[in-house]
Amino acid sequence: MGLNVMNKVMSNKLYIAFYIAPAFILLMVLIFIPLLLSGYYGLMDWDGIGEKTFIGLDNYIEGIQDKLFWNSALHSFLLALFSALSLIIYLAVSIILASKIKGADLLRKIYLIPMLLSSVAIAQLWVKVYNPSNGILNSFLRTIGVENPPSWLADPSLVLFAIFVPILWQYAGFYILIYYAALKNIPESLIEAARIDGATPFQIAMRIKLPLIKEIVSVTIVLAIVGSLKYFDLIYVMTAGGPNGASEVMASYMYKLAFSSYNFGYGSAIGFLLLIITLIVTLIIRKVTETKEKLEY
């Protein structure tokens, strides 16, 4: 009876519209309309305050030819690469955690802690760690005999990698948590059967566990790469893209154009290019990691 009423309600178009409306309106107003607007602003010569002048695709053409933009894009892709590679480590850690070692629960919580801190707090923490004179890192290097430890955030050849460390650290717990949950979902009987057949733990991990959580892995790869491409907060707080653009990423470059140079038209165009790049990359990854067969256990 209840199901019957449910079906009746759900087949009424008015009700469907009513239930979909809140999420739909929110998404439209907060995401899709601003997206289109920023694409539209990208067609303007606009300082964000005065009159907009329509200049066609000039901003987009300038963006495609802008060396600084591609330089920041390169940094973003490097971050994406490192994020994706670090997933291997997270996966290994999760497999060990999930194999019922002692204290797994406690370790899992410890790994999750960075996830609970706000990005700004993490940035402040790591700025202190990297402080060339008083930072814990350089103090340590000096005590073990390194005479002139590098200035991590001031050296253009180091700064990018120095910032990658806290970014990867920040998200470690998140991915470990996802993998851990997925691994725990694998029925014990499968593992048991493999063990009886004489499979080593490594074989179990590679041949049984990994294939079974393949879909989750593919999702995390998308998350890691897309998240990296649009990454902004730690970098903005720690170096603001400096010194002289050495740690600039696409999002921080966009912010700088719009809010420091007051070049809203061009900034919007860069933002839109960032969106297009991210979309393309997402499609490619989805295509590459596609799984046809549906797993059931």
Next chain:
Amino acid sequence: MKRKKTLALLLSAAISSLLLVGCSDSDEASSGSSNADTEIKFMHLWPEGSSKKHYDVVNDIIADYEAENEGVKIDLEVLSNEQYKDKLRVLSTSKELPDVGLTWAAGFLEPYVGGNMFAPLDDVIESELSDAFVPGTAEAYALDGTTYGLPLELNIVSIYYNEKMFKDNGIEVPETYEELLEASKAFRDEGIQPIALGNRDSWTGSMWYMYLADRIGGADTLNKAIDRSGSFEDPALIEAAAEVQNLVDSGAFVDGFNGLADEEAKSMFMSEQAPMYMIATWDLPNFTTNEDVPQEFRDSVKYMNFPTVDGQGDMNSFVGGPGVGLFVAEDSDVKEEAKDFSAYFVKEWGEKAVEEAGVIPATKVDAASMDLPQMYIDILEELNQASNITMFADVQLSPEVATVHLDAIQALFGNEMTPEEFAKAHEDALSK
């Protein structure tokens, strides 16, 4: 049954949205009813939490003004610095600027003036504030000969040094630039990093470059390069840029300065890890009245004007600039009242601000009649003697060129750019 429930849900949703509308309606009504009085909206950026003293001074002035002008109510909105800038921008696009608010000089003003958002204030200055400002301050808020802001603060940049650290290490306080280099080397030899600099905020490095440009090329060379009657490729400016790299190479600045924020550099100076630090007068309270800073440290801090370079330059020529000033919105419904209030505010601000909040005001004040720490009296005296104040380059330049300038400063200090490339980067950006 279920159907009734959904209906009820629909209805309650409809009612609650009606209620919300009702609320905003009644809000309108209540503010409308007080319209018998004049209401001036005023927005500033000194929240009680972080700038208590400024906040109090503002409230004092408002209370006085409301007492003297019956029927006028100042409607106050307070935001912190960055939020303030964001909100101002948002309000400006929807043409809802407060009647009176704070603005920065030169480059910051430009888009607002270009969009006809700020009212010209020359009439106010002529009628009520003639000769009230330190020369050069109100001019910083002028575009094409029309003034759009009434300056409140003035900051000049000096080198602050820790006298005790100089004495303890047996190093003479430098009087010329060459001695400054030597003193830096002497500190390095003692294992002390000489000059605190947080060039991640590259306006700090810009001040060093500007002073060197001023001493080597005279007060006008840089200004001319900026207003395009001169060039950044002027030999004096190239030499100044080269001198910056000489300072860097001789180890004068703290390690990793390009990765340090100004706050971090300041804390090195304040914790006596570095004996010298260049900063503007907004930090004076830290070196004089701020009880949170150890008395011993405050006693040992002295300041010097930027010294002569190779015997050249005028030590009474300063780098600095007005901080914030008042604007009146062009679209304001109470424009005349708003102008009257801002003139009153400026007149009251000067002495109150310096005495109570430690702000060097942009209006002339009589330092002798006030109870001020010695360093304030000296600096106010310095201002009376000033032959020139060159406004911060990143304020003077348009926002777009300022970004180029600040990045180039980091590159210059980091030895990633030659002085010639540095000059060319500016020329390219300015000729766009």
